[in-house]
Amino acid sequence: MRTLSMSLAILLCTFATNVFAQSFTGPQKTQGYADFGDKITFIFDEALYGIKPQEKVTVTGEFRGWDADMDNQEWQLKKTGEAWMLTIDNADFGKIKPNTEFKFRVDDGAWIDPADGIDNVRNGNLVFMIERITKSLRAELRSDRLIWAEIQGDRVLVPSEYKIFDSKGKEIKVAGVLPNESRSTLIVPAEELDKRRVYYLEIPALGLRAECSYDGWFRELYSTKELGANIDNDTTAIRIFSPRADLVKLYLYKGRYDENAYETIEMAQDKDGVWETIIPENLHGIYYDFTVHGAVEKGNNFYESIPVHISDPYTRVSDNTFGKGRIWERTTPASPLKNGIPAMEDVISYEVHVQDFTDQLPVSDDIKGRFPAMIKSGLKNDRGEKIGFDYLVDLGINTVHLMPVQEYLHFPDEDWKASFKDDPYMIEQGISEENYQWGYRTSHAFAVESKYRTKGKEPGEERDEFRDLVQAFHDKDIAVIIDIVPNHTHEDMASKTFYHHFNVLDKQYYYRTKDYEHIGAYGNEVKTEDRPMTQRWLIEQCQYYINEFGIDGFRIDLAGQIDEQTLKALKDALGHDKIIYGEAWIASNDPNYENNPDWDWYKEDAPITFFQDDSRGAYKGPVFELKDKAKHRGWAGGKFDERDNVMLGLAAKFKDDKTPNSGITYLDIHDNFALADQFGSKDFDGRYGVDQDEYKIATTLMYTTLGPIVTHGGSEIMRSKAHAPLMEVEKETKEGYKVYMHGFRDSYNHRIANQFVWSQVGQKPQEGNTNDYANMHAYWKGMNEFRLSEYGEVFRVADAVSDDYYQFFTPESTTMLGYLVDEKVFVLLNAGQEAGTFENITLPEGKWKLIANTKEIDHKKGIRDSKDKMKLKTGQAINIDVEPTSVYIWVKQ
Template identity: 70%
Template sequence: MKMDIRKVLLFTFLLISTVSFGQSFTGQQINQGYAIFSDDVTFIFDEKIYDKHPTQVTVTGSFRGWSSDMDDSQWQLKKIGGQWILTLNNKDFEVISPQAEFKFRINDGEWLSPASVSPNQKGGNLVFMQDAVLPGLKAELKSENLIWADVVGDRPLNPSDYIITSAAGDTIKVAGVLPNGSTTTLITPETPLNKKRVYYLHIPSQELSALCSFDGWFRETFSTKELGANIDNGKTTVRLFAPRATMVKLYLYKGKDDKKAYETIEMKEDINGVWEAFFDKDLHGVWYDFTIHGHKDPGNLFYETTNVHVSDPYARVSDDTWGKCRIWHRTVPATPLAQGIPAMEDVIAYEVHVQDFTDNLPVDESIKGRLPAMHKAGLKNKKGEKIGFDYLVDLGINTVHLMPIQEYIHYPTDDWKASFKDDEYMISQGVSEENYQWGYRTSHAMAVETRYRSLGKEAGEERNEFRDLVQAFHDKDIAVIIDIVPNHTAENMDGNSWIFNFNGIDKQYYYRTKDLEHIGDYGNEVKTENRPMTQRWLIDQCQYYIKEFGIDGFRIDLAGQVDQQTLIALKNAIGEDKIVYGEPWIGSNDPEFEANPDWDWYKEDSPITFFQDDSRGAYKGPVFKLTDRATDRGWAGGKFDERAAVMRGLENSNKEDKTPNSGITYLDIHDNFALSDQFGGEKFDGRTSVDQDNYKIAVTLLYTSLGPIVTNGGSEIMRSKADAPLKEVVKTTNKGYKVYMHGYRDTYNHRTANQYKWETVGQMPKEGNTNDYKNMYKFWKGMNEFRLSEYGKVFRTGGEVAEGYYQFITPKEDNLLGYIVDNKVFVLLNSGEKEGSFNDITLPEGNWKLIANTNEVNIKKGVKDKKSMMKLKGGQTTSFTLPSTSLMIWVKQ
């Protein structure tokens, strides 16, 4: 039951007497994490209910853009006894609005889920004034003759109490008002409106005004026609969806750099806002763009305001994002995997960036850093070790997860090189010659990244090169999935505002906006809810990469910003056999999205497999800051109070896990610190001295977890990012583009730090570098073989398992952990610095073979250790002593 805001404030004020160092809080206020005192709000972090004793506490949430800055003093709580307190003035809810979501963060950046007793939980966050209702007005333009309004508070029903104004300043009287529900209201104007224009609805007596959003007719505008430029049977069709355009012109050019089109066509609009042009000829290779014409209202970026041509969001070929696109034939896809796509529970994914993987390969300069180098066979380093494609095949993974290969923005090369050719920092990071990027800034979702095309080949040939890459992996029975970025686009990155396509076609349709302007932590947020054609764009790109390239699934970047219904529709459209997983965290900055349970989702109601960060944190520690070896490397590295969380991670019994396939388990991924740096000694620098035994214990936890797993490419050879100094650097190009460099905590634009150092393959410890790269690769390869073997089937299960599937052995020393899995696999781990004992263990009947220890994994021959431990007889009670920082795995034969 919802409560009037005035009653909420009065009730809260009566409960609390005074705000002082001696203040006390009610149990409800402590549990919900805040208290209200007149115009002030006090955040409360209680150590008892969280069972945490931190050294630092901050609060973050939608009201500060979910900032991860722990050093901003205005959001730091102060300790008073067993509580941490922060009081802010919140008059008229100018800082924290009702229904705002928030979270506490502690120590070096650990995100805390709400306490179990918190009554105001939603999607893994706490909610401020969850049940409060403020007087307000919302309005939707439904048609030329109808506005659909939501009036909260005292609602007048007299038409004279309402006024409609246009963005041009015209006033339109209201002819009729009728209630629909308790707040929903139908408003009829005296004269028809132009639904492509901007209007406002006002209730002057209550000082309420609202923009008439376009949701009313946008949510019902849909077409199934194929969009983009398509060639079939020698004829070409070009279609573009632009519902508020008053005219769309299509321009055809013979060359990319032509200033003048050889033909200009005024396209025709159908009843659903799709603009079309038809040609009785094959226009393969022709360059094209559009002008989108419309009213010069606030928030519009049509040609009349910008004088800018736009490109096709469905274009098959975009040559480096800027400028015209190219019409191209459909691509013939790679043949499917002979054995079918791996089931989700069987997935061992290997995340890899094309340029990082291929930059240092001994290949021709024309393909360095490019698609063909990714699958070039027969390459070896100076030690004679396989590298590149053969190396990856030998590693034994079954799924290659490619970081973004859809066309993404790079800053123009001429400006970039002129700006940084003599900059020592940029030279040291390998980025003085080009704007290197990971690619999480898609500009054209249907086009393959231009800079991955072989030098000297014409624009469009990258499509066949990508298809050939997929085919090469398919021929080795390895699935290929791609990383898609549907949550934000390149048009508003790094504080810039460009018009490539969506902004100029109709910013109000494709993006979430507030007061007609962009919202979002990454410059903009793509709007899939209430926008069926944006839903289509997301689904179309996935179907398209399956149909034209033969790929096997998707990792969805910041999937938590894509509404739940769209993700359900996506999975249905592409087929249940496809691999799909993504990030559940970081929701929308649109409160309507967050407040709608049909759109907003989190791990407990995830429509896709999500990244299981709870397991990651327990296994190897936090990801944002590294300061203390004892606390920042998880259970494997010395934080022994994480043992219970490790056990939950192994059996996928975290509170949101419904089945082992609910979450995908991982240790590190492209974001944040590399695993080798997390275990990189006192200085967290993995270039020369990784704590390899702790590292292997973390790997063992990963590989003995239920359900799918994903690994960060290069971790198998302890790839470090520490070549990027851990400091914040801001650069500006000559044209004024900002460049933010974060060092090795986030190397998205550091080229050198991300490159594979192929000379380390096969390298053993030497003077100045104690890392045994050869042994680590062999260990990791053995783990892959183990997990995909008959023995490893105990972990590759997607359904619920019986109680006791994992039989845990927990000595009183919490640095020790053992487990018997499905009576077939037996694991012992000691992550401490002293030897530890496991006493009186009775294994199930049968013969048990030792197949792994801290030195090696060998499922065929087994591994050598103390004779008494190499082979065990089940049914007998045995005790074990494990050396410090060590592991052992037996299997029942």
């Protein structure tokens, strides 16, 4: 029991729930909850947030794993007066623990940010009992003669009150205890410890026991030696980092499938935990692996516990993840862009997956789905339209954003085929013969994805093919960035544990753990804080792709799980001309990380450009569910109460936008539903019909927003993913690999659903398909050209603008919005189904050219509307009539 008796708690909760919202105090409503001993009442106050939910309010947070299900009645609030409330049992903090983050969601799934001035806020979330201090103990091994402890509670300073135990239960007496700060305490054992081993510290009087983490010496353990296998002057140096190993053996092989090594070498360890050997030969093409030996203890996966050979996490060549690495000479990078990397505010990025883009190209089977197909010029479809590389160059973007190209996990082909060759669902989705993946489970960060090399070529030749891809785009003055996935690795995914490198070298060093086991929503979390060599691994893989391939920047997956200081160091190490953006959301599962403001970050203190989901939600709606067109397609699709947020997005004036470069604007991306399906005319299926005028309004909003933008490859031709049915499917291979299929809400492992359908380029509406692919393609191409023109300079600004930089015109009907940008570009939008009028608009004097309407865009020649209805008069107040679901853009000449 906590502070109140059970009967009193129930009485108070019943009273609060059944009277009205005013029975709660102002602070309770402000903080979002009231705590009544063994119960907690969540409170969503409409007046505080200025929002009147129509259907439902739910609460989610760490206690639900941030579950986004709006229909789970257990977490739905009930309306009482002007507040919505939910009371739950929370005896002994069984469900909601102190310092737990939570957030409210309303109606269609909109995430509600905390109101201004609230004290219990962290990471953009509300926090339950943010000031609560509970008894706790953290202990760190600093050396063989020293443990540091952080104690919350009534600390004692008598050695006999402390006990140290090793992993076998043997007690080591404590010789001395001295305080440092109010909570930090020095513990001196009576005998020497082995800092590589497992120890526990206990304070029996406080009922506290903690594992002695290795953080104390790990955070100071660092080497500048070049890791991996590197050839210089006909000498091969091989180094690998494993600080707690007793022995590392290197094995050299002539062939990929050789069972016996032609040479075995016991490596030497230096004082910084690096094992190395120098061989006076050029070993280019030789295969290699290791065994790592050490104590059999909880949390260790050394050879004595798990008798496996491991590969080098720094290997330049990994042939399909499993097995040996291959020693390879450095690659000569592509030459740089002749006009330099685009400034962040100039970026129009195009996210694309190599296999999706090339699967249906008319190329030979040996390169289909692979690097060479992506840069093959001269390809056309049956209509004679450019497709593939020429299509992408012609589209007018200035940055190609490649989804993962670092070696990533595919489940073994033979097992996969044997398991699914006759499975109707897998056959229909195009995945009965291979484990297709987007690639968000990196296995070897320094190796280029081996499945992308030409069939029949030797492992390692994919490196030159990737470099050639970068060069081909550079020759067309298009930057290339790659999507890196450093937040988790493949070693613990899909209910399967692999012992390929980090799990063996030292799981406790490379990963965030609890009780020596992995934590993380995606199987594991790589630990960059307190781990200089993991920081190095992240920074060096980025430097490596620049130095050996010539790429121009990075999109960082789940960047919010990489600590703020590491990301700052990354930007400094790479140079601030590089393009870097990533996801701020998805918090770490490690409370020590989350509670450290120097590590944890969110949009308000983002060290890199973040995906601006606030503008995305306002422009085109939520990403987790599609049920109601009027609510789930943003302002452009009918949720007209989003107009104020649309204006904030356009001018980069959301509370977290310090400058237009703080966030990168987008509509859709590989995750979640495709834009064509969100605007699908029937049942959110864009394959046969898209509400194209609304689609173009959303597109126009994105292209007339300040700062960088990123587009989802194929959105310009209304690429649908609805071939993957919206249903949850679970499969398992014969060898026990679990496979989870989510349909077109998350099509990461559906091959056919993700393919570019090149026959649609140039296609006009036809029987059974009302989509005008040709027109939409031309519209996006025109938008790219407009944005990168001299007129588009008004949007490509790096610094925060004044409040009158965008002059907004807001008729009484929230279906309409107009804006004059820097007195040079004038936009009128009507997202409603009825014609409307913008009244009393006065434009700066000069000649204004209409360059776009809902049908076309041409910033060079301009466009003519019938009877010159849209010809503007300047210097006087005018009324402008607009058609339903329409777009108009003028520029001042």
